[in-house]
Amino acid sequence: MKIAFIAADVHHKKGPASVTASLIERLCEDHQISVFAHTIGGIDVNKIKYYKVPAIRRRSLLGHLTFLASSTILLAFLSLLKKRDFDIIHSVDYLFYADVITSHFCEREGIRLERANIIEIPHGSAWQKLKAIDHKIYRSLQVFLEGREFGRNISKMRIVVSQRMKDEFVRYYGNASESIIVIPNGVDPEKFTPANRSLYRDKVRQRHGIARNDVVLMFAGGDWERKGVPQIIEALPLFVRPEVKLFIVGRGDEKFYGELAEQKQVREIITFVSGNANILEYYSASDVLVFPTMYEPFGLVIIEAMASGLPVITSRLAGASDFMNDGVDSLLLNDPSDINDLAAKIGLLLSNAELRKTMGEQARKTAENLSWEQVAGATLEVYHNVLKRKRGEQSET
Numbered sequence: 001m002k003i004a005f006i007a008a009d010v011h012h013k014k015g016p017a018s019v020t021a022s023l024i025e026r027l028c029e030d031h032q033i034s035v036f037a038h039t040i041g042g043i044d045v046n047k048i049k050y051y052k053v054p055a056i057r058r059r060s061l062l063g064h065l066t067f068l069a070s071s072t073i074l075l076a077f078l079s080l081l082k083k084r085d086f087d088i089i090h091s092v093d094y095l096f097y098a099d100v101i102t103s104h105f106c107e108r109e110g111i112r113l114e115r116a117n118i119i120e121i122p123h124g125s126a127w128q129k130l131k132a133i134d135h136k137i138y139r140s141l142q143v144f145l146e147g148r149e150f151g152r153n154i155s156k157m158r159i160v161v162s163q164r165m166k167d168e169f170v171r172y173y174g175n176a177s178e179s180i181i182v183i184p185n186g187v188d189p190e191k192f193t194p195a196n197r198s199l200y201r202d203k204v205r206q207r208h209g210i211a212r213n214d215v216v217l218m219f220a221g222g223d224w225e226r227k228g229v230p231q232i233i234e235a236l237p238l239f240v241r242p243e244v245k246l247f248i249v250g251r252g253d254e255k256f257y258g259e260l261a262e263q264k265q266v267r268e269i270i271t272f273v274s275g276n277a278n279i280l281e282y283y284s285a286s287d288v289l290v291f292p293t294m295y296e297p298f299g300l301v302i303i304e305a306m307a308s309g310l311p312v313i314t315s316r317l318a319g320a321s322d323f324m325n326d327g328v329d330s331l332l333l334n335d336p337s338d339i340n341d342l343a344a345k346i347g348l349l350l351s352n353a354e355l356r357k358t359m360g361e362q363a364r365k366t367a368e369n370l371s372w373e374q375v376a377g378a379t380l381e382v383y384h385n386v387l388k389r390k391r392g393e394q395s396e397t
Helices: 015-027 061-080 107-115 126-150 163-177 194-207 229-238 254-263 279-285 300-307 319-323 339-350 353-367 372-396
Strands: 002-006 032-037 049-052 088-091 100-103 157-160 215-220 244-249 270-273 288-291 312-315 330-333
Touching (some): 002 015, 002 061, 015 032, 061 126, 100 126, 107 163, 157 163, 163 319, 215 300, 229 244, 229 254, 229 339, 244 279, 254 270, 279 300, 288 300, 300 312, 300 353, 312 339, 330 339, 330 353
Parallel strands (some): 002 032, 002 088, 032 049, 088 100, 100 157, 215 288, 244 270, 288 312, 312 330
């Protein structure tokens, strides 16, 4: 099968880019894969055909628009030269000519939470105000594109990463979204494994001046406002002890949250880590993943941490919670804005090393049931259904 993937970024660092990279790696062994992306990394490019798509930085409004325009022009040019010969075009951006679209975020739900101030974007400084304006325009554009793809009865196959996310689309877009297919994200249990602790744990802790016996909490991800960094910092003073440390790994407003931590008198126990860091090493150096997200369609870092043998504290608003067992492999928050409940759950794991151990072992077992091979198999089934539909339409004409 000849398959074209359209994705702004394809790499193993984080989020949708990592999901796309993992899927491509599984499919390129048996299929001809072409990748149209702005950046690519961590993949054997000898096994695929890569088309560089010019674009401005991805996470901005201009970044999205330039990638959308450039990929459209590039595919049109290949079609004109009669070099565009794909059985399936699979996009993780809202491209109108794709056969299959995967969405990792319900934009309507995200903008609702921001307008209701459930997710509060910092806007104190002039720079924060400019970023907030860009973010608002970007989100509005995404809502428009989302409505075109999910708000109409169209022939494309549409994939989302959790049942919770599908329910959101049905709630916002009605019957047109009922045919959406749910394919959860996977994890590589050989890459993310408790065995990594012997390789990285002491090295990472020494790098940051953290003692071997300290208990280390970890948060990982971008969009800190949505994923719970404010709540973690608010909760820290309720249980903090000198031997407790916190890694915040990812890109966010470090200055703003550093100042918030100073106000709460917990800045000295927090280490901000660049989003370019090898997250695998930080799972190995940590003892608990804390991820009190306000909205998370799935939560790749959750199952990566679980595969690494970490107990996880997260909210039931994360799509990955569908596969988790509260009190067995994780602790689930009914309301991530409940700071007292968050602090109590963190305190429970901090005070009980045996509970951390047994819960981490169960977390590993849960994660082993979510493989990329399953994701690839389910995605191939979608492709075959698309091809059957195409053949049926051709026979009718």
